[in-house]
Amino acid sequence: MVPFRKMHGLGNDFVVLDARAGDLDLTPDRIVGIADRHFGVGCDQFIVMEPGTRGADVFMRIYNPDGSEGGACGNATRCIASLVAGESGADRVVVRTISGDLPVERLPDGLWRADMGAPRLAWQEVPLARETDTLHLPIGLGPVSDPAACSMGNPHATFFVPDIEAVDVASLGPTLERDAIFPDRANIGFAQVMGPEWIRLRMWERGAGMTLACGSGACATLVNAVRRGLAGRRARVSMERGDLVIEWREADGHVLMTGPVATAFTGTLDLGAFGP
Structure with missing residues (x-):
């Protein structure tokens, strides 16, 4: 059985698993099954905490409910930072993603501020399929x-x-x-x-x-x-x-995002029940 947390930022909800101590054998079928709102726990994004290295306190891996991997999730970034800060007592946490490092600060009244970095505005960076003015897409x-x-x-x-x-x-x-x-x-x-x-x-x-x-x-x-x-x-x-x-x-x-985090509930999962 594997412990999990159900967390959310303003209702944008996540199943969070901690793989910092070792691989959890999370196959695509298992991720999709756990993310299903009828037959699993249900979530907007499935989040896996992995060890942080070289200046990051934690690595956050993001999966969508269809099993595809995401590059960023602002609400989840605050949630994961709050967990790591709760363990260490720190007021600042660096969350690493496949898209880069995101520093997060604890603020008064239960709020957290994440530095989401600079937006990427060039058509190749979005990315778009062809050279296009990103301020006015022809669709x-x-x-x-x-x-x-x-x-x-x-x-x-x-x-x-x-x-x-x-x-x-x-x-x-x-x-x-x-x-x-x-x-x-x-x-x-x-x-x-x-x-x-x-x-x-x-x-x-x-x-x-x-x-x-x-x-x-x-x-x-x-x-x-x-x-x-x-x-x-x-x-x-x-x-x-x-x-x-x-x-x-x-x-x-840089773009700064300030908002709350919450834990809805905790529990355990039998990963084998959700597919090979």
Whole structure:
């Protein structure tokens, strides 16, 4: 039996397993089975903690519910940092991912601030399938069009809309995620700018579907809003179950994300029950 934690950031939920002491033999079938909301524990992302090396306190490996590996997850980054900090008593933790190192700080009132690094804005960095202005992608579907794109360690496209409640995210998301312009698929955000310091956001995440929150998506949304002249460099990004504060720091171009973490429950898993 293997211990696990069910954690979340604003309802963006994760199954977290600790493999720092040794390999857990997590096959793709087992990851998909555990992530299933009907037959497993259920989660938006499946997170594995691995040993940190050369300046990182922990390595965070991210899997989507379909078994594909993700490059970044802002809400999970805060959750994992809080676990490591709880063990060491440190107020600063470096979480390593396949997309780079993410320093996270403990703040008052149970909040954590993650430095998500600088956004990647060139078409090759998103990536896109062909040379394209990342501020205005020539794609659309139904009532939405003309998104802006960037990478926050994973590809994001943001559609700015006049009424976020009128957007059928579940219908539009699957097709837009797989548009031919995204060779690695993309996370799709639908954003309504309420003012220079407030943005509402709904997300369709690649490999996961609709989620209650998306940390890297909130970061990408602010970056794209600033690039379009729609918002200031610091704003509250409101999602289904709460807010993140996002700042695109002018001094070094890094994006800072501040928000809460929570543990829903803990338990144990028989990995063999979820496939070979």
